[in-house]
Structures are given as structure tokens and as C-alpha cells.
Amino acid sequence: MIEESVILVVCAAHGFIIMQLSASRLTVERGGRILFSDLSFAIETGGSLTVTGPNGAGKSTLLRVLAGFLPLAGGTLSLTPASGETLAEQAHYVGHADALKSLLTVTENLEFLGPMLDAGRGGMAVEKALAAFGLSHVAGLPAAYLSAGQRRRVALARLLVVKRPVWLLDEPLTALDAASQGLMAQIMAAHLAEGGMIVAATHTYLGLAGRELRLGAVP
Amino acid sequence: MKNAKGVPAKHAAKSPLFALFIRDLRASQRIGGGTSLGVVFFLILVTLSAFAIGPDLALLGKIAPAILWISGLLATLLGFDRLFQADHEDGSLDLLLTSSTPLELIVLVKCLAHWIVTGLPLAAAAPFFGLMLNLPINQLWSVTLSLLAGTPALTLIGAIGAALTVSLRRGGLLLAILILPLCVPVLIFGVAAASAGPDSLMPFATPFLILCALTLIAIAGAPFAAAFALRQTGT
Numbered sequence: 001m002i003e004e005s006v007i008l009v010v011c012a013a014h015g016f017i018i019m020q021l022s023a024s025r026l027t028v029e030r031g032g033r034i035l036f037s038d039l040s041f042a043i044e045t046g047g048s049l050t051v052t053g054p055n056g057a058g059k060s061t062l063l064r065v066l067a068g069f070l071p072l073a074g075g076t077l078s079l080t081p082a083s084g085e086t087l088a089e090q091a092h093y094v095g096h097a098d099a100l101k102s103l104l105t106v107t108e109n110l111e112f113l114g115p116m117l118d119a120g121r122g123g124m125a126v127e128k129a130l131a132a133f134g135l136s137h138v139a140g141l142p143a144a145y146l147s148a149g150q151r152r153r154v155a156l157a158r159l160l161v162v163k164r165p166v167w168l169l170d171e172p173l174t175a176l177d178a179a180s181q182g183l184m185a186q187i188m189a190a191h192l193a194e195g196g197m198i199v200a201a202t203h204t205y206l207g208l209a210g211r212e213l214r215l216g217a218v219p
Numbered sequence: 220m221k222n223a224k225g226v227p228a229k230h231a232a233k234s235p236l237f238a239l240f241i242r243d244l245r246a247s248q249r250i251g252g253g254t255s256l257g258v259v260f261f262l263i264l265v266t267l268s269a270f271a272i273g274p275d276l277a278l279l280g281k282i283a284p285a286i287l288w289i290s291g292l293l294a295t296l297l298g299f300d301r302l303f304q305a306d307h308e309d310g311s312l313d314l315l316l317t318s319s320t321p322l323e324l325i326v327l328v329k330c331l332a333h334w335i336v337t338g339l340p341l342a343a344a345a346p347f348f349g350l351m352l353n354l355p356i357n358q359l360w361s362v363t364l365s366l367l368a369g370t371p372a373l374t375l376i377g378a379i380g381a382a383l384t385v386s387l388r389r390g391g392l393l394l395a396i397l398i399l400p401l402c403v404p405v406l407i408f409g410v411a412a413a414s415a416g417p418d419s420l421m422p423f424a425t426p427f428l429i430l431c432a433l434t435l436i437a438i439a440g441a442p443f444a445a446a447f448a449l450r451q452t453g454t
Contacts, residue, residue: 069313088317097310103249104242115238119319142249 015194016165018045020080021087027074028058028065035061037074041213048188048198048210057215059201060095063168066199067093079166089119091166096174098155102144106135106154109143113158121163129160133183148175156184159191167191169200235320236328243332246305257294257337258344264290265348276353283352284413287362288369288406290348291341292399295370298337299377299398300384300391302329303449307385312449322446327438330371330378338370358416361423365412365430372405372434375441382448405433 020042027037035058043049051059064070066077068088079087100109110126124132130139133153138146143154152175159167167188173181185207188198192208200206268286272279306312315325345366346359354362380398384390411426 067313067317069316085319089319091317093313093317095310095313097308097313099310099314101242101246101309101311103246108242108245112238112242113314115233116235116318116320117314118235 016045016196017081018195019165019197020044021078021166021197021199022080023066023075023077025075026062026065026072026077028061028070029073030058030061030070034073036215039075039213041211043197043199043210045195045197046192048192048200048208050206050208050210050212051199051201051215052203052212053215059215060170062215063093063095063170063199063201066166067091067168069093085119087166090164091168092117092159092162092164093168093170094155094159094172095170098143098151100143100151100154103142105140105142106130106146107139109154110157110161114161117158117162117164119162119164123162124160126161129157130154132160132187133157134180149177149180152176153180156187159187165196167196167198167200169198169202171202172200173202173204173206235318236324239315239325240328240332243329244335247332247336255340257297258340260297261290261294261341261344262348264293265351269352280353280355283349283354284358284362284365285410286352287345287349287354287366288410288413291345291366291370292373292402292406294341295337295373295377296395296399298333299381300394302333302378302381303385303445304381304390307452312385312452316450322449323442326378326382326442326445326449330374330442333378334371334374338374339367342366342370355416358413361415361427362413365409365427368412368427368430368434369405369409372430372437373402375434375437376401376405378445379441379448382445385449386452405430408433 022042024040025037026039028035028039039062041049051062053059061070065072066087068086077087079090083090099113100106101112104112107126107130110129114123114126123129127136127139130136133156135150135153135157138150143151146154156172172184176184188206188208192198198208198210200208265286268290269279272282303312306315316322318325342363345363349359349362376398377394379401380394383397384394387393408426408430411421412423412430415421415423415426
């Protein structure tokens with residue numbers, strides 16, 4: 001009995017369960033034009049995938065496909081072990097838009113996203129997540145008054161407020177200063193260490209150790 | 220539910236739909252006039268009608284229910300284009316799609332918040348504007364009740380149009396053209412119920428119950444149609 005409880009504690013401290021995100025022979029169409037076809041990759045627990053490529057190569061489209069916003073023209077996408085939740089419900093999507101209501105305060109924005117995105121995995125209290133991103137002093141300000149970098153950090157703070165295993169990040173470091181970029185690198189490393197997965201589309205170096213997927217140029 | 224540092228997560232207990240309801244109500248209050256603007260537009264339409272028809276008090280009192288209903292219908296149209304478009308533009312619609320809460324319920328809750336801010340004040344203001352139109356005193360309550368029962372249907376039908384035009388920059392006019400024909404049954408039975416007084420031939424209950432039925436049909440059907448349209452926005 002004692003050994004069993006010890007094992008349980010170890011599993012809980014590990015964070016997410018062991019899972020694999022695999023894509024095989026993905027084909028994606030956008031406006032009647034095939035962006036890429038026969039794209040395959042797999043990411044294991046604690047792994048990351050950096051998607052690079054020139055403008056228009058389909059980096060953002062790939063992330064939107066993974067988040068379930070766009071349909072697949074071909075191929076399969078699966079997260080194993082299978083659960084009742086879809087990939088979209090287990091993934092955080094941080095896109096170009098910050099998804100903040102300008103009229104609501106920073107705290108109100110995150111207090112809404114917390115329950116909305118929570119799927120029983122819990123997460124950090126809003127004040128703690130804001131403190132982690134160095135935003136405590138703007139917590140009571142309407143989002144409209146924030147700078148582009150601060151808005152970005154609030155958008156990224158929801159990664160901590162709600163725990164989800166897969167992070168889909170589209171240009172996560174846009175508008176961030178050097179200190180915040182370092183901070184984000186630490187937070188991503190901690191997420192991977194906890195057993196999460198990251199798929200990030202970027203033009204800059206993110207410091208992720210995982211594989212790189214280079215999407216081709218548009219003819 | 221505990222997080223990595225062992226601190227209970229505060230939001231775990233709060234329902235996602237309640238959080239959405241509170242957010243939408245807060246956001247509409249902060250715009251500064253989301254509520255009052257619709258009522259002011261309603262007032263202007265009623266006043267303009269009175270000026271256009273002239274000083275014939277008997278005629279004005281007779282057609283007052285119809286004026287109030289058409290003005291109410293046009294006033295509810297005002298805010299529809301922003302119902303989903305604001306969320307689409309700032310990216311929060313994407314996040315709502317990654318929530319485990321069904322999109323149909325999200326649409327229904329957004330409509331409820333929208334109705335409280337736009338439809339409910341119209342129904343509340345109707346008896347006062349009815350007095351301006353020489354509406355008989357004993358018909359004031361029937362106008363108010365008919366608007367109270369009918370405006371939710373208008374909001375839900377509007378939500379379908381709002382979802383269809385969510386990605387269009389200037390979707391407001393298209394939205395009006397799409398949904399106004401669908402509002403005809405609500406208008407017919409709404410005016411019929413509003414016109415019913417103690418001395419009228421038709422009892423109040425018949426058109427009023429049909430109006431309630433139309434609202435219930437809209438509650439049951441519109442969220443599915445709007446959610447289906449919203450899921451297609453990416454493609």
C-alpha cells in the first residue's frame with residue numbers, strides 16, 4: 001500500500017499524463033490552393049516542434065488546423081491516449097490576436113478565460129500568473145491602456161491560468177522585450193519539463209530543443 | 220483542484236457560462252450607452268412616427284401598437300452586428316471554440332446577455348412611449364407584455380444573422396436584409412397581442428401564446444443555426 005501511494009504522488013508531481021500528438025500525411029487547402037500536403041510529424045510528452053518557413057508557407061494555417069479551426073483536406077491528426085476531449089479542448093491556442101476585451105481590466109479578462117477554458121486540470125490563480133509575467137502593476141487597468149508587449153504578456157498569462165497539455169503558439173515572442181523573451185523561454189521549458197507539448201510557429205529563435213519543421217516556400 | 224504549487228485554483232468552482240454572462244454584461248456596460256443607446260433610438264423612432272402622422276390623436280392611438288413594435292424591431296437591430304463580430308476580431312471567438320462548453324450553449328448565453336442589455340430596456344420603456352402616442356391606458360400592459368415575450372425571439376433570430384455575417388467588415392446591412400423577413404411572424408403576432416384591449420374582438424391570450432411559442436422555437440433552434448455558422452467562419 002505504501003509503495004502505491006508513493007507512485008501516485010510521483011505521478012501527480014509529474015504533471016501531465018504521457019501522451020503523443022501525431023499527424024500523418026496532413027493536407028491543407030486554403031482558398032482552393034493546397035498549402036502543404038503529406039506532412040507528417042509526431043511529438044511525445046515533453047517534446048516540442050518549431051515550425052519555420054517564409055511568409056505564406058502555412059505556419060499559422062498549420063497551427064489553426066491543429067487547434068481545429070480549419071478542416072483537414074486529407075490525413076489524420078490524433079492525440080493518444082484517446083480521451084473524451086478533442087485535441088482543441090486539450091490545447092492552448094495563442095494566435096496573432098490577443099483575445100482580450102479592451103474595456104475589461106486585465107484581471108477581469110483572465111478571470112473570464114479561467115473558467116471558460118478550464119477542463120478540470122486547474123491552474124494558477126490569476127494574481128500569481130500575472131506576477132509570473134511581471135504584470136501585477138497593471139492588473140486593475142483596462143486592457144485598452146496596455147502596450148503591445150503588455151497585451152502579449154496578458155495573452156500568454158492564460159497559459160498558466162489554465163493548465164492544458166498542448167500549447168499551440170503562433171509567433172509567441174512578438175512585441176516582447178528581451179527580458180520577457182527570456183521569461184517566456186523559462187516558462188516554456190517548465191511546461192515541457194512538466195510533460196507538456198509545444199508547437200510554435202516562429203521566425204525568431206525560441207530556444208526550444210525539439211525538432212524543427214521547415215515548411216516550403218510558395219511557388 | 221490544486222495547481223502545481225498546491226494552491227487551490229479559484230476559478231474551478233465558477234461555471235464557464237456564468238463567467239461568459241458576467242463578461243458580456245460588463246463589456247456592454249463599459250461601452251457607455253450600450254443600454255441607453257437602443258432606448259434613445261427607440262424614442263426617436265416613436266417621436267418621428269408621431270410627427271409624420273400628425274395631430275390626429277384617434278388615429279395615433281389606434282396604430283400605436285404597430286409603431287411601438289416596428290420601432291422596437293428596428294432598435295433591436297442596432298447591436299446585432301457586434302454580437303459575435305467583436306469576439307471574432309479580438310480573437311476570443313477562437314478561444315470559445317477551444318472550450319469544452321458546447322458552442323450552442325455559449326451562443327444562448329451570449330444572446331441572454333444581449334437581450335438583457337437591449338431587449339429588456341425596450342419592453343420597460345414601451346409603456347411610457349405608448350403614452351406619448353395616445354395609446355389607451357388599458358392597452359399599455361399588453362404592449363409591454365408582448366414586447367417582453369417577443370424581443371427574445373428577435374434577439375435569437377438576429378444571432379443567426381450575426382453569426383452568418385461575422386467575418387464581413389460591413390455586414391450590418393446584409394444582416395438586416397437577412398433577418399428582417401424572418402422577423403415577420405414575430406411582428407404579426409406581437410402587434411396582434413399588443414393591440415388587444417378589453418374592448419377588442421380578439422382576446423389577448425391567443426396571439427400572445429403564439430408569440431411565446433415563437434420565442435420558444437427560437438430558443439430551441441437558433442443557437443444550433445448560429446453555432447453551425449460560427450464553426451464555418453474559419454473556412
